Amino acid sequence: MIDLYSWPTPNGHKVHIMLEECALPYRVHPINIGKGDQFTPDFLAISPNNKIPALVDSEGPDGQPMSVFESGAILLYLAEKTGRFMPADTRGRYEVLQWLMFQMGGVGPMLGQAHHFRIYAPEKIDYGIARYTNEAKRLYGVMDKRIQHTGAYIAGADYTLADIAIFPWLRSWENQGIDWADYPALKAWFDRIGERPAVQRGVQVLAELRQPVRTDAEKEVLFGQTQYQRR
Template sequence: MTTAIDLYTWPTPNGHKIHIALEEMGLPYNIHAVDIGAGDQFQPAFLKISPNNKIPAMVDPDGPDGQPIALMESGAMLIYLAEKTGQLLSSDPYQRAITLQWLMFQMGGVGPMLGQTHHFRAYAPEQYPYAIKRYTDETTRLYQVLDKRLGEVAYLAGDYSIADIATWPWLRYWDRQGQDMNAHPNLKRWFEAIGERPAVEKGLQVLVERSRKQPFTPQERDILFGAKQLDRRS
């Protein structure tokens, strides 16, 4: 019997990546909610697992050679889980490289840039027109890259893979990013197909009751974006 993975998470795009992957791969897991608005990510016990105080993070009691392993960084976790199960990451060197290429595109481009777009359009305490335009335009460019790629293949690496799982949650709120999904028909086709997968639907239910429905309070904003990011680490 497979030992359950302990997953430390919150219902964010990066958290949903791992929820979806675990569901797709059929791995058992225990959820440990890390309320990032309340500052749970700065607790000493969590920092031992995730030194960068970010979710998601996980502990697999049945790691390499049967030894426990703690991991942070969602991209590293996706690769680890794919290799552990032999799923969603091809063993063929060419196909593996293509998959990792698009995974890194998400990690280095889609996640950081769309995250900044969300921040300056919705969370920044003041409106900064230059920042809003700069990141919204870059988000549009990334959508165009994805749309072009998905006009050539069904999924980012050809077959459904961890690259798709990594990217999809970041596009759920395309309207908040100043985007029109109808302007990217290939991307829209891909987005809707993935959204209909049972494992994706189930993964999105993890901690759904804790999903943000109200604006950040001043205290939460300070914890997430302000001086407390440094104060809590000192």
Template sequence: MIDVYTWATPNGHKIHIMLEECGLEYKVHPINIGAGDQFGDDFLKISPNNKIPAIVDPDGPDGKPISLFESGAILLYLASKTGKFLPEDVRGKYDALQWLMFQMGGVGPMLGQAHHFRIYAPEKIEYAVNRYTNEAKRLYGVIDKQLSQHPWLAGNSYSIADIATFPWLRSWKNQGVEIDAYPHLKRWFDTIAARPAVQRGVEVLAGERRALQDDKAREMLFGATQYQRRRSATRIARAGSEKG
């Protein structure tokens, strides 16, 4: 059984969906990022960047346990482990990988910034709101154009590229986007949302997540606390290694 350290965020949902789609058994370990669970020593051992999700698979590729952080790496690992959702032919594989990288390098970071400056920032900075809202719309347009020519992001088969991208588009309203303006993307989105495994995946920990109305939670995620916690954890780890 795979141990999943996660929270109900787009990056967390990627892995929940993949596990459900692959039919793998897993145990959820909630990492409440608003409460600071991501700075715990045990979690930092498997996710040194103090971000969710992370997994521990006791049955790794060499028969030994393996731990992984970064959602893209986890998706690739699970695809390799199960032989699912990543084309076997070389061209198809790289088609899927380029769209996975598009999500990791563009969709996630840019839509994350759109969320932050539109919803969470303590002051509304017009330049930032406009910049990231416009970038969100541009990215939606890139996806819509691709899906006007193919049923799925990487061509004719549902892949980890679709699984990675879908959760980030569920909050299109918060990104200042009207999804109906992108009909091909909307068709793709609705098709994925109807998949039973996806419906199960997005419900993982959904009832535990709360809106960031607590100043302490906001500080934990966006303020100086995360940097102070990180420096403290680093000092503790360094002191332990020196004693060893």
């Protein structure tokens, strides 16, 4: 059995979708990041960087329990465990891996910054808003061109964990300052992914628990000095 410690954010949804696509049995344990659950000793024991998601697989590769943190690493772990959504051949694997790294190093961090400066920052900083909105648009352009090239999915003709990794981050396109009319190929891809039953189930995991960040206490936990304490 897999125990998943998560919250309904883009990085959480990546793993929710992967588990649903792989039809693996799992239990989900909510880690309310607005209340600081990510800083508890029990969670830090499996996710030392205090970020969701993390999982514990009671049946690890050697038959013993194994914990994994970082959403990209979890996707790779589940792909290897199930033999799904990652090509077996070397060329195909690296097509997927480079686009997974693109998401982990570019799409996630940059769109996250766009969210912060456009929505959550306590003061509106024109430079930050423009910088990360423009970077969001550039990244969308890269992906739109890629889908024009493949005609199907991010890593090629087949649906892979690269698509699973990227899709949840694009669900907040309005908050990123995106006009879908500028990226028709990517929009068609986005709609196609969103129609998958496992994707629809995955984005509903814990969704009823998430509320907009409203209170000063929540903002402090997410964006203030609490984040920077050594633990």
